[in-house]
Amino acid sequence: MTQPTMGTRPPGEPRRVAYLYVLPAFAVYAAFLLYPIGRAVQFSLYDWDGLSLGRWVGLENYAAIVADEGLRAAFGHALVLIVFYAAGPLVIGLGLAAILNHAKVRGLGFFRTVVFLPQVVAMVVVAVAWRRVYAPDGTLNTLLGALGLDALTRGWLGDYTFALPAVGVVGTWFETGLVTVLLLAGMSRIPAELYEAARLDGAGAVREFFAVTLPSVRGEIAVALTLTVIAALRTFDLVYITTRGGPGDSTSVPSYEVYHRAFGLSQVGSAAAIGVTLTVVIFVISFGINRFADRRVT
Amino acid sequence: MISRGERAANYVILSVFAAFALFPIVTILSAALGPADSGGTAGLGNFTAAWEIGRFGTYLRSSLMVSSFVVVVSVLLSIMSGYAFGTMRFRGQSVLFYLFMLGIMMPSEAVAVPLYFDLRTLGLIDTFWSVALPQVALSVAFGTFWMRAYFRASNRAIVEAARIDGASTWRILWQVLVPPARPALVTLTVLVFMWTWNEFLIPLIMVTSESLRTAPLGLAFFQGQYTSGFTLLAAGSVIVATPVVIFYLFLQRHFVRGLLQGAVRE
Numbered sequence: 359m360t361q362p363t364m365g366t367r368p369p370g371e372p373r374r375v376a377y378l379y380v381l382p383a384f385a386v387y388a389a390f391l392l393y394p395i396g397r398a399v400q401f402s403l404y405d406w407d408g409l410s411l412g413r414w415v416g417l418e419n420y421a422a423i424v425a426d427e428g429l430r431a432a433f434g435h436a437l438v439l440i441v442f443y444a445a446g447p448l449v450i451g452l453g454l455a456a457i458l459n460h461a462k463v464r465g466l467g468f469f470r471t472v473v474f475l476p477q478v479v480a481m482v483v484v485a486v487a488w489r490r491v492y493a494p495d496g497t498l499n500t501l502l503g504a505l506g507l508d509a510l511t512r513g514w515l516g517d518y519t520f521a522l523p524a525v526g527v528v529g530t531w532f533e534t535g536l537v538t539v540l541l542l543a544g545m546s547r548i549p550a551e552l553y554e555a556a557r558l559d560g561a562g563a564v565r566e567f568f569a570v571t572l573p574s575v576r577g578e579i580a581v582a583l584t585l586t587v588i589a590a591l592r593t594f595d596l597v598y599i600t601t602r603g604g605p606g607d608s609t610s611v612p613s614y615e616v617y618h619r620a621f622g623l624s625q626v627g628s629a630a631a632i633g634v635t636l637t638v639v640i641f642v643i644s645f646g647i648n649r650f651a652d653r654r655v656t
Numbered sequence: 657m658i659s660r661g662e663r664a665a666n667y668v669i670l671s672v673f674a675a676f677a678l679f680p681i682v683t684i685l686s687a688a689l690g691p692a693d694s695g696g697t698a699g700l701g702n703f704t705a706a707w708e709i710g711r712f713g714t715y716l717r718s719s720l721m722v723s724s725f726v727v728v729v730s731v732l733l734s735i736m737s738g739y740a741f742g743t744m745r746f747r748g749q750s751v752l753f754y755l756f757m758l759g760i761m762m763p764s765e766a767v768a769v770p771l772y773f774d775l776r777t778l779g780l781i782d783t784f785w786s787v788a789l790p791q792v793a794l795s796v797a798f799g800t801f802w803m804r805a806y807f808r809a810s811n812r813a814i815v816e817a818a819r820i821d822g823a824s825t826w827r828i829l830w831q832v833l834v835p836p837a838r839p840a841l842v843t844l845t846v847l848v849f850m851w852t853w854n855e856f857l858i859p860l861i862m863v864t865s866e867s868l869r870t871a872p873l874g875l876a877f878f879q880g881q882y883t884s885g886f887t888l889l890a891a892g893s894v895i896v897a898t899p900v901v902i903f904y905l906f907l908q909r910h911f912v913r914g915l916l917q918g919a920v921r922e
Contacts, residue, residue, distance in 0.1 A: 372745045375825055379740035380752060383733035383796045390771065390793035391759050397770035408773060454673060461666045469670055471908060473677045478904040480854040482872040483893040486879060487680040490687065490886055497683050535677060563662075592763050595856040599876060613765040613857075620769045621861070633766035644761050 395637065401630035408626045419631035429632070432610045435522055436591050439611065442526025443533050443590035444583055450530070451537030451582065455575075456567055458538070459545040470542070473535035485599035488528045489515065492600075515601050521609045528596060533589060537582040544578035545571060580651030584644050591640055612636050687890035706891035710882065714867060715874030716895070719853060722870060725788045726852045727845055730795035734844065735837075737796070738803025739829050743815065753804070759797025764790070764857055772861050786862040787870070791855060795848045806840040807833060843910040846903055853900050871896040 402419050406412030423429045454473070458466060476484065491497045492514035499511040514524045548570065556566045594613040597603060603610035603618065610618075612632050620629035691698040692705070707713060740746070741753055771790055772781065780786045810833055818832050834841075859870045869877065875896045879889055 373740075373825070374746065376740035376744040376746040376749075379736040379744075379825075383737035383800055384752070384756075386729075386733065386789065387756065387759055387793045387796050390790045391762055391767055391797065392755065394767035394770040394774070395762060397774060398766055401770055401773075450673070454670070457666045457669060461663060463663075463666055463670060469674060471905070472674050474908070475681065475901070475904070476677065478850060478900050479681075479897045480856075480872045480875075480900065482854075482856055482875050483684075483897045484680070486875065486889060486893045487684040490683055490890075491680055497679070531676065531680070534673075588761070588763075592765060594765060595872075598856070598860075599879065613763070616765050616769060617857070617861075620772070626769060626773070629769050633763075633769060636763055637761075637766040640761055640763060641758075 395634075398630045398634050398637075401627055402634050404627045406626045407624040408620070409624075412627065415627065419628050420635065422628060423631065423635055428607055428610070429615065431607060432612050432615045432632075435609060435611050436593075438522055439526050439529060439590040439593055440587055442523070443529035443593075444586035446526075446530040447534040447537040447586055448579065448582060450534050451541050452572075454534075454538045455541035455545055456571055458542055459548075459571075470539060474539050475535065476532035477536050479532075481595035482599055484528065484532060485596050488531075489600055492524055516605055518605055518608050521601055521605060525593070525596060525600060525609050528600075529590060529593070533586045537586065540578045540582045541575055544575035548574045576651055580647050584647050587643055587647070588640055591636060591643075684890045684893055687886050688894045690887060692885065692887040702887050702891040703895065706888040706895065709888060710874065710878040710892045711866070712871065712874060712892055712895045715869050715871045716899075718868055719871040719899075721784070722788050722791070722859075723849055723852045725784075726791045726795060727848050729788075730792045730799050730848055731841065731844055733792070733796050734799025734803045735829070735834065735841075737800045738805075739807050739833065741800065741804040742807030743810070743833075753800075756797050756800045759794070760801060762794075762797075764794060764855075768857055768861050775862070781862060782864050782868065784868065787859050787868065790858055790862075791852050795851065799844055799848065802840070802844050803837075806837055810836075839910065842907065846907050846910055849903060850900050 401412075403414065403416060404412035405415045405418070423433070457463070458469065463469075489496075493499075494511075494513040494516075498514065502508065502511050512520065514520050517524075552570050552574070553566065556570050561569060592613050593611050594617065597609055597611055597614045598617070601609040603614050613636065616629045616633045616636070618629075619625040619632065688702055689699055690702075692702055737756075741749065767790070771786075775781050775786050814832055815828055818828050823831070853870075854872060855870070856872050856876070859868075859873045860876070863869060863873065875889075875892055878892050882889060
């Protein structure tokens with residue numbers, strides 16, 4: 359089949375009718391995403407309670423994100439969650455995928471299904487299950503008691519120190535499967551000759567991993583990091599069901615603050631500013647990770 | 657090539673992790689099937705009890721309505737816009753496409769607040785539309801990207817042949833290009849169904865009446881109201897999770913490939 363090469367341009371010839379095909383999708387998209395994000399930017403410049411007339415405050419709501427201790431804390435908590443949602447699963451996932459890819463283990467299909475399962479279960483269900491695990495009379499404390507570690511038992515989600523890590527572990531739990539499956543897909547495409555060459559050069563399992571496996575899955579690592587970092591920044595359902603930001607504000611996160619400020623405290627302008635900031639952070643991180651991955655691949 | 661010790665270690669590591677992955681799921685399943693805290697029901701009876709007390713019938717019905725609407729409409733719109741972006745050339749094409757791309761990353765947390773206040777002004781709050789249409793918008797961004805990639809890779813020769821035979825662009829789309837696109841469409845359908853079924857924030861904000869509550873929302877309210885024990889809450893959780901899990905188990909290969917391709921930007 360002969361095909362003219364047109365670089366990045368799409369195939370096909372000029373067609374006015376294209377606009378008609380794009381129009382319905384674009385209309386819904388513009389009305390329910392583009393226009394609202396514009397409105398969010400507008401709202402964010404006002405001090406507005408959602409009912410009375412708003413008062414123009416310029417960038418004050420954004421300044422508050424830096425100055426307000428509670429808001430700063432919320433963004434700080436999001437950073438902690440990134441460690442649990444992205445860094446943890448990446449390290450564990452690399453190990454698991456390397457094992458699954460290399461060793462001819464039985465039950466690969468079963469294992470893949472099991473680790474990926476958390477991804478498809480509604481977050482509300484996940485949160486209900488983990489509340490049970492963390493409850494004072496829950497599964498985790500029962501397990502610790504059975505191991506003779508009664509000293510460690512506590513109400514995990516009600517503890518100022520442990521509530522945020524407890525929420526984070528849930529993130530590790532449901533993102534690790536996704537990361538593992540993505541990395542495994544990448545590793546299965548590595549040609550066997552590369553491994554044989556490494557072995558001939560006298561590389562052990564560890565050197566082989568860093569010299570052959572890791573560089574070959576850069577693209578997949580970028581994808582996994584993008585997805586998990588965004589998921590960490592967007593944690594809402596989990597916090598809403600398990601802690602509602604508490605105890606105190608030890609587990610408050612930006613997306614929960616958006617909801618809480620707009621519908622709990624009637625600070626719509628501030629909520630909008632947090633939402634816009636979150637969007638910008640997500641854009642920057644996505645582009646950053648992808649640019650980094652592109653550069654390293656060449 | 658792999659020693660016995662290494663193999664054993666591998667199995668131990670994988671088993672430990674499988675146990676970690678299954679632990680909360682087993683917790684909830686065993687609670688759902690165990691004796692009720694209040695006595696009376698046990699085993700499968702818990703599901704019947706939860707179904708009635710928690711009104712999960714109503715919630716599942718409204719989830720099913722929202723999900724099928726969002727899936728059908730967003731897949732249709734994505735096919736059409738993906739077709740235009742993938743096979744035609746027009747002014748402003750790349751600008752329009754980048755606008756759609758932004759939508760893939762746009763978090764619903766940012767748009768939900770202004771949407772609530774504007775839809776309230778329009779009197780659309782607490783309607784089916786306030787839950788369904790924002791989710792169509794979220795899905796159409798990804799769907800356009802997804803179908804564009806598929807149509808770009810489609811066979812140009814057949815399209816040209818159909819065109820020379822005098823077929824309209826509309827007929828070429830539905831009779832030439834869409835039939836072989838079944839695998840791509842299945843993936844898109846499953847992903848959109850999963851996202852819509854599991855969405856929480858949008859229904860939470862947009863809906864107050866019970867008859868419009870989706871399944872995850874209903875479960876959250878059930879958790880808040882029903883405090884006497886865990887059994888029925890666990891049974892309700894299983895009811896809410898099951899439809900997507902069944903979908904996943906049937907179509908898991910598509911699922912994973914979909915996530916992979918959707919995430920890898922060109």
